[in-house]
Amino acid sequence: MSFTNDTINIEELPKFEEVSLLPLHKDYWKIILITNFVFLLVMGIGLGFFLFFSEEASGYWHFLLLGIVALILLSVGFGKLSFKKRGYAFRQHDVLYKSGIISENTTIIPYSRIQHVALHEGFIARQFGLASIQIFTAGGGNSDIEIPGIEKDKAQDIKQLLMSKLTTDVANTAVENE
Amino acid sequence: MSKSDFNQPQRQSLIGVLVMFTDTLQKIGRALWPILVIWIFKFNEMNKLYLALGFVGVVSVVGIVAYLQYLNFTFYIDDQNDEFIIHKGVLNKSKIAIQLHKIQQVNINQSLVQKIIGVHALDIDTAGSTKKEVSIRAISHDLAVALKTKLLSEAKAVSVTGESSEAIHTNTEKPFIAISFLSLIKIGITSNYVRSFGLLLAFFFTVFENIQNLARNSEAMDKVDAEIETYINQNMAMYSMMILIIAVFFLILVINLFRTIIKYFDFRITKQNHSLLLSFGLLSTKNTIIKPEKVQIVALSQNWLQKKMNVLNFKIKQASGSETEKENKKSAIEIPGCDELEKDTILKLLFGQIPQKGVMLKPNFRKLLFPTLFFIIIPVLAIIGYGFTANDKVFDYIFFLPVYLIFVGLLLYFGFRNYRLFVNEQYIIRQSGAWDIDNEIIEPHKIQAIKVSQFFWHKRANIGSVTITTAGGDLSFHLGNFTKVKELVNLWLYQVETTKENWM
The missing domain is CATH 2.30.29 (PH-domain like)
Incomplete structure (x- = not known):
């Protein structure tokens, strides 16, 4: 039996951090957008009902609208970022x-x-x-x-x-x- | 020892009817306890005669059912098909057949009832299921051992023909390690402070809350409340606090001591073929098997006091067939109170040698930031803020603050100082803990997956974390030098991908 026991040079091992990664299919970005929008839509409808039936809250509708717009922008931004990072x-x-x-x-x-x-x-x-x-x-x-x-x-x-x-x-x- | 051959169907020990009886009673009790509780409260209003008759009725029915269960429960080994067969059931008859080569473990256990009447339970574990599929509730010890030997040797003979000669010697040998009563006492009074403290705290809070609820309902209690208030105000706070702390500490010691002794009394380790057989317990004896090839993580835990007394705890995590996290936690096996010599023996048995610590990796000082924020800065700010804005009575007790700060500060400091990763060719050892210092040992070929992570604000500092997953649990090292971490990950991947050894 030939037995060898060479020292491993850690420097020369293949490096996982240098592997060039494949991006996900570009249509997946659309999927992220659609799922995000479905989620926001459900939330929006809920909020709409709340505004419709609650007298007090309807005074603040423009703040809520602003909030929703901000949420949409955030979800798009983060969605894009998370897509790119994968x-x-x-x-x-x-x-x-x-x-x-x-x-x-x-x-x-x-x-x-x-x-x-x-x-x-x-x-x-x-x-x-x-x-x-x-x-x-x-x-x-x-x-x-x-x-x-x-x-x-x-x-x-x-x-x-x-x-x-x-x-x-x-x-x-x-x-x-x- | 009766030289019974197991090819003929046979019943359990007759006295085992008692076990079946108590089992059924327990089941009924568990199902009906809300009703029973109500009955106890209404005890005086009820007709004593009916109650007594009912009681006798239930007991006799359960007794008859237990006897029928005993009559209908038979087991034997079918040599033709290499199966272990059990018939059982009173109304719903069922036949369970287990192929012998699928039998993984045969455990002989004893609960309190079984201990009193002198019988044993035999549990059979098979591959491919999480539950213990088959349990023979009551057989004599000799028969249990004989059946176990038979089952295991048959199982071996069917699967690996080469090992059958060895498997025949599966008799229980003399234990080669027996944890002494003294070691158990040492472990009992020196471990699990935090857990017991938590239990005590929870207990006190519930009691306190209940008393308060009661007090609100009665005016008489108001007086007592007021008295307590004045009592505390008379600068007795410090003194009574001291007594309370001492009492709590003493209570923790006693609880720990009793729990350890009851759980681990008469702890023996026997070597059997290639595996270790552990048996322990005061009220109910438990048996477990450790197979070295199934061991994934070995953790040694020792604190300063235990070091002085020369005892330490083992925790061994084996790969479990199930995929859920809970089951994994459950299958951690503890060996309490080993001394240095016993530790080395067990390590040698598990690894073939004593694992040495390799190159050390330290965490970055940023590892201290979050704990400092949560345990020191935020609480102090909150107290000061509360004192100034809402209620300045808080400042009367300000002398507790330095005590708390010193205590937490020391914990954080030692936790940080002990947090280390040691790596050499054969072992990955992570050391952690402030008071109880744990050393978790993993062999690289047991790695299932590696996860490297880095927060984006740690990129410039070049620090990051790594989590190693094994079939027995995870091991993480946070905020080490990221270049070093990546180097190690590459090394481990190389080791996993070139090793010829199996992870199980």
Whole structure:
């Protein structure tokens, strides 16, 4: 048996922070806008009813209108920012997903630790032909990755790829155990 | 020991009817307790004869049901299909078949009732379910051990033929570690101050509130209230406060002591094949198994007093089949009161060697900012603000403020000073805690996922956090040098992706 035990040069390891990330599909931005507007619309209708039935509050309607406009602008602004901040990459041995405005988070899952992969198609996303991929590990909820805004065909390919990695890994370990 | 073969259907111990009886009674009690409480209050108004008759009726019905349950409960091993089969049920008959190779664990437990009548319960854990699927409620100890050995050896023989010769020696060996009563006392009086204090506080508040509610309802209480007020005003505050603090402290000690002893009495660790078998408990004996390959996080906890007394606590988190967080927390196993030698033995068994601390990573001083803001600056400002604007009586008690500040300041300072990450090739060790110093140990190949995060205002300071997820829980290190953190993450990813070892 040839046994080697070279020191690892940490400097020369592949760096996750230098990976160029793929952006989400540009139609996903529309999905963010639509979901935000639906949410605001529901809130707006609620407020409208409140104004309509409450005598006292109707005096302040212009403040409330101003508030709603500000909310819309904020949601658009933050939506755009959060869309721009997201990105993903599939490397040879692991998958990366980056997101977050206030706190920039990068989650990395090695393929060998994936438990299963799910493909979701939301109602709005389906209209744009988009899907999201959710990757589960044995670590539980905090560590799962959900990558939204991927074209459906591509998402299916990715799922296939991950599944094939999964099965080959299992086969490999099974061989090693024997 | 009866050399019974388990291929014939057999019943539990006859005396086990008692266990079934109390089980059913408990169930009924739990379901009906609101009604029972009402009955107790209305005790005088009710017809005593009917009550007695009813009681006798319930007891006899439960007794008969228990006996029928006993009659209908049989178990045996089906050699042809390699299955363990249980028939049970009085009205709804059911047959449970468990494939032997799916059996993960067989635990022998004893509750208080079972201890009194001298029988044991045998629980079977299978792969692919969170609940204990099968429980035989009452069999004698010899039979339980024999059945356990049989089940486990059969399970091994079916799945791994190579190990079957070893598995036959699954007899309970002599414990190689037994935690002494003295160690338990030491641990009892030196740990869990915060938790007990919280419990006491909650208790006092509820009692206090109830008394106040009562007091509002009766005028007589007003007098007492007024008296208490004058009593406190007579500059006795300091003195009574001291007594109160001492009393609370003493109470915490006693509670902790009793809880530790009742929970962990007669703690033994036995080596069995490749796993550790723990058994402990005063009122009810519990058995658990630790399989080294399933262990994800090992945490050692020791405070200054415990260090002087040469005791420490182990907390071992294993990978659990379930995906929910709650279950993960539950499956943390504690070993209280090990001394240095025992600690080294257990570590060697779990890791094959004693983990060494590697290169140290310190947190940035900004780690202190938020706690300082929340525990020092905001409370002080609030008190001063309240004193000046609403009620300047607060200033009479101002002498408590320095005490509080010193206490919190010390906690924050030591919490910061002890917060460290040690990394070498084989182990990731995070040290944390102000009083109880925890050392959590993870092996890199147990990593499931890594999450790196950075607030945008920390970019210029080049600091950030990392969270390592394992199947037994997370481990975070906050606000370290971000370049170093990223370097470590790359190293860990390399280790995970090149390792041949399984995480479980």
